Structures are given as C-alpha cells and as structure tokens.
Amino acid sequence: MDGLRFTCQPNCTNCCDQRGFVYLSETDVLRAAAYVHMKPAAFEAKYVYRTRNLIRLRKPRDKQCHFLVGNGCGIHPSKPTQCRAFPFWPELVENRKNWNDTAKYCPGIGTGQLIQIGTALEMAQVMKQAYPAMYEKPSK
Ligand code: SF4
Numbered sequence: 716m717d718g719l720r721f722t723c724q725p726n727c728t729n730c731c732d733q734r735g736f737v738y739l740s741e742t743d744v745l746r747a748a749a750y751v752h753m754k755p756a757a758f759e760a761k762y763v764y765r766t767r768n769l770i771r772l773r774k775p776r777d778k779q780c781h782f783l784v785g786n787g788c789g790i791h792p793s794k795p796t797q798c799r800a801f802p803f804w805p806e807l808v809e810n811r812k813n814w815n816d817t818a819k820y821c822p823g824i825g826t827g828q829l830i831q832i833g834t835a836l837e838m839a840q841v842m843k844q845a846y847p848a849m850y851e852k853p854s855k
C-alpha cells in the first residue's frame with residue numbers, strides 16, 4: 716500500500732454498530748469515568764468487563780455499545796483509544812484486504828486527503844501501546 720484515504724463522515728455511527736468488543740486501556744477507563752462524573756470503581760462495576768489480559772466495555776443486550784446514543788457517541792470527547800484510532804488499526808492499515816473489507820461499512824474510507832502509509836502505520840502504533848496484550852506476538 717502506498718497510502719490511504721480517510722475522512723470520518725458526519726452523522727455516521729456505523730463503526731459503533733459492528734459486532735465486536737470495545738477494548739479499554741487503564742487510561743481509557745479513568746478518562747471515560749471522569750467524563751461521566753463517576754468514580755472509576757463505580758464506572759467499572761457498571762460498564763467494564765475484565766479478563767486476565769484484557770479490559771473491555773460490557774455490551775448491552777439491544778445494541779453494540781452502551782454509549783451509542785442517537786446518532787453519536789455519548790462519551791465522544793473521552794471515547795476509548797480504539798474508537799479514536801479507527802480505522803487506523805494495525806490489522807487494517809497493514810493489510811489491504813482488511814482495509815477494503817472495512818470500507819464496506821465505513822463510508823469514510825477512500826475519501827479525503829491521501830495519508831502516506833508510513834504516517835498511517837505511525838498512527839496505528841497508538842493501538843499497540845494502548846492494548847499490548849492484543850498485539851504481542853505469541854512466544855515460541
Ligand atoms: S464508520 Fe467510518 S465514517 Fe462512519 S463514523 Fe465510523 S469512522 Fe466515521
């Protein structure tokens with residue numbers, strides 16, 4: 716890939732409505748809790764599910780994310796790293812097929828200024844920093 720085009724489109728929430736989990740870093744938890752004026756422990760009890768290696772938002776029964784309200788994100792200024800970084804995720808910018816498949820539900824892909832692939836890869840680093848357990852290579 717030489718470069719990628721992307722501009723997020725107004726009034727679109729398609730990426731918030733895809734099946735999957737919203738993963739959180741420790742900082743994401745603190746930031747979101749502060750934004751909704753909750754103590755971190757109370758926020759966690761209500762919205763967060765932890766495993767040994769990963770932290771993620773709990774999913775409500777009727778939609779993909781508790782914070783998807785109307786046509787936007789209810790915690791937009793403090794949304795989790797993976798939401799801010801999308802679609803510049805390593806698994807998408809490093810793989811043309813995955814990038815093109817994502818364009819089927821993300822109308823922003825393929826629009827706007829050309830972003831050099833090196834810049835896109837740098838942008839994707841934030842995901843590896845926020846969620847190291849998701850990206851660490853299995854030990855041999
Ligand atoms: S699906 Fe794409 S265009 Fe739509 S909100 Fe998400 S990033 Fe923006």
Ligand code: SF4
Pocket residue numbers: 730731737780781782783784787788789790791794795798
């Ligand atoms: S936290 Fe906000 S941006 Fe992230 S999936 Fe939920 S509604 Fe969408």
